[in-house]
Amino acid sequence: MPDHPFDAAIALAPAADGLFDGATHPAWANMVGPFGGVTAATLLNAVCRHPQRLGEPLSLTVNFAGPIAEGPFRIAATPVRTNRSTQHWSIMLQQGDEVATTATAVFALRRDAWSSSERGAPQAPPADRVAVQAPPAFVTWPGRYEMRFVAGAWPDFDKGTPQDDSCTAMWVRDEPPRPLDALALTAICDVFYPRVFRRIARFAPAGTVSITTFFHADAIALAAQGARPVLAQARAQRFVSGFHDQIADVWGDDGSLLASSHQIVYYKA
């Protein structure tokens, strides 16, 4: 078992062809089942470890079809189509006969091309000037991150006031520190508490239904970030009929956009 709690949580044992065995990890427990970000990273890890993998992650969509119970699970990763520079994957996580999570991923060989960053990082003081906020006590997984909130910290559910905007921005890194890679970045894209908590200033049942992440940085760029905090920002656009979207973007401390992510969230309020 790897030492770091993130690597321990996403660890997989190859079984038969394209099948991988894993298990939930108590350090990553959410209200129900594990933190979705670590489930997404585990699904991506199945492709990363598959002997037929080509290139690096370009996009990942994870659909949380049902709760994951504490205990073992099996992931099937299938290369549906391999082209010259892209490879398309279908991924499924099951517990017994029940499908808990489905996913698709695109891996790609990147190459030199015209490039431009149109969206720079938001204004924020450097990470070491922002205080670390202790995670709330009612759930386990936030303790796996060091969060330094620039805006939109965890709401005080007892005496908070509803906010007009859903925006959160934070410097964040794994706790204990761990060098950044696409797997850790996948989880960080989901590191935000549900935006509805901030808007209504009270707890409500809520959970990700589907999340898609686009990776803008390759392995070399992510390695250059090392274990230093990244700047992550999230906001919602519309809350309606029990579902809201959540857009999350993550920048390196050099200001480059590393990943952008979008999820649709179930809520009851």
Next chain:
Amino acid sequence: MPDHPFDAAIALAPAADGLFDGATHPAWANMVGPFGGVTAATLLNAVCRHPQRLGEPLSLTVNFAGPIAEGPFRIAATPVRTNRSTQHWSIMLQQGDEVATTATAVFALRRDAWSSSERGAPQAPPADRVAVQAPPAFVTWPGRYEMRFVAGAWPDFDKGTPQDDSCTAMWVRDEPPRPLDALALTAICDVFYPRVFRRIARFAPAGTVSITTFFHADAIALAAQGARPVLAQARAQRFVSGFHDQIADVWGDDGSLLASSHQIVYYKA
């Protein structure tokens, strides 16, 4: 065969259990294969027509794994898991033995809940004050839309100048007019020419690799929009190593956000 070219293009004949037969439609031809938006709508239509479908579209991810050749195709739509208020689908389009497109979708039963629109429509003159721009001649499908550009119209590839921003905004509707529904909205989310064209002011090989759309409006809200133009806006955040993202949002003429969509685009420049 339905009269309207959109309905003709997405038409499917049910075959065996969960299988549907369709064919490309010449009116929707793109540079290679059909317009991706109509392919996405056709995949969604397979779920809409499936006898086990529960509720309405909430999210759709379509991965363009390979080109679709002119001619027939077969779609397999599988309900992977059905919960009380959400249903998860796996969808695949094949031509012969070759997988051309994969998709996942979530359908949902919406219900009354606390609601808020955090992102209003951008400033734009009313549709009838904006001139219609004729589509470019080098590709067929744009003729299936009436486009009234507020910003970022089709670039002049012969004498255009590179632009600092990738933003396009337009009033757009099907041509001929057709009442809006989730299928037409799916296609409209992909109605923008690749953002790289605008930035470099010349043509470049480019195509969607993966697109995810979140539906914020239900069938009743979409029906209320009728066949009137919707306001659609797109922009990219980062172009790097031959891939760029593209964010598209679509508002009704009452200012409500109907759908938000995100795609990752391959380009060679």
